[in-house]
Amino acid sequence: MKTALTIAGSDSSGGAGIQADIKTMTVNGVYAMSAITALTAQNTTGVTGIMEVTPDFLEKQLDAVFTDIRPDAVKIGMVSGKALIETIADRLEAYHAENIVVDPVMVATSGARLISEEAIGALKERLLPMATVLTPNIPEAEVLADMQVKTEEDMVTAAELISRKYGCAVLLKGGHQLNDANDLLYREGSLKWFCGRRIDNPNTHGTGCTLSSAIAANLAKGFDLDTSVERAKEYISGALAAMLDLGSGSGPMNHAFAVTGKFTEEQS
Numbered sequence: 001m002k003t004a005l006t007i008a009g010s011d012s013s014g015g016a017g018i019q020a021d022i023k024t025m026t027v028n029g030v031y032a033m034s035a036i037t038a039l040t041a042q043n044t045t046g047v048t049g050i051m052e053v054t055p056d057f058l059e060k061q062l063d064a065v066f067t068d069i070r071p072d073a074v075k076i077g078m079v080s081g082k083a084l085i086e087t088i089a090d091r092l093e094a095y096h097a098e099n100i101v102v103d104p105v106m107v108a109t110s111g112a113r114l115i116s117e118e119a120i121g122a123l124k125e126r127l128l129p130m131a132t133v134l135t136p137n138i139p140e141a142e143v144l145a146d147m148q149v150k151t152e153e154d155m156v157t158a159a160e161l162i163s164r165k166y167g168c169a170v171l172l173k174g175g176h177q178l179n180d181a182n183d184l185l186y187r188e189g190s191l192k193w194f195c196g197r198r199i200d201n202p203n204t205h206g207t208g209c210t211l212s213s214a215i216a217a218n219l220a221k222g223f224d225l226d227t228s229v230e231r232a233k234e235y236i237s238g239a240l241a242a243m244l245d246l247g248s249g250s251g252p253m254n255h256a257f258a259v260t261g262k263f264t265e266e267q268s
Helices: 017-027 055-066 082-094 117-130 138-145 152-166 207-220 225-241
Strands: 003-011 031-043 046-052 073-076 100-102 169-172 182-187 190-195
Touching: 003 017, 003 207, 017 031, 017 207, 031 055, 055 082, 073 207, 082 117, 100 117, 100 207, 117 138, 117 152, 138 152, 138 169, 152 169, 152 182, 152 190, 182 225, 190 225, 207 225
Parallel strands: 003 031, 003 073, 073 100
Antiparallel strands: 031 046, 169 182, 182 190
């Protein structure tokens, strides 16, 4: 069985972060492992508390994973501190990690910065150049490319700038009222649009985590990047289309929409 590691924060409500990653990787057919960067107290209405792990403890988690069950792919989500970012980069370099998917979580949907300028600097300098593929949304691409992204042409320009600067593939996600379900993959001078179906579902908590984890799972299984993105987009469309409705805010998707069998049955 192929394996994948997620390095991210814990979401106590289960819709995003480590919990979404593990669900996604499991349903996409790989054995999921985790290294937790922070604990959060959150639900569908917001975050009420964050407690970061220490760099030393994060290092111990990563060493424990790599020295026993080596991951075939690594997904990196939100890491808010410079020291934690440097720890991740150091350990991934030491273990020659492969198939690294970085979801550069820096900017909230509202436009607010989620990590410090110091941490963004460490992310740019250490982690992004190690990535197989980056999966920024439009506000994050604006930070990485240092430009506004308002049109499809802007998406192409930004993706090219980011790819050339960090030497990796870039999957620039649509949304934010621009190409809602269409994403652009740019690498080595070529581009490809992945068109998705627009699903009218307000419960989108954890979509970024889920997409990047699904890509990592498919890379772990040996699919090429184009196929991994295509399969990941198909998976996330199915999870959204299942129309799960939990909580009083922007709820989670149904990560297990395709799981059926004896052990999923409810009492009749």
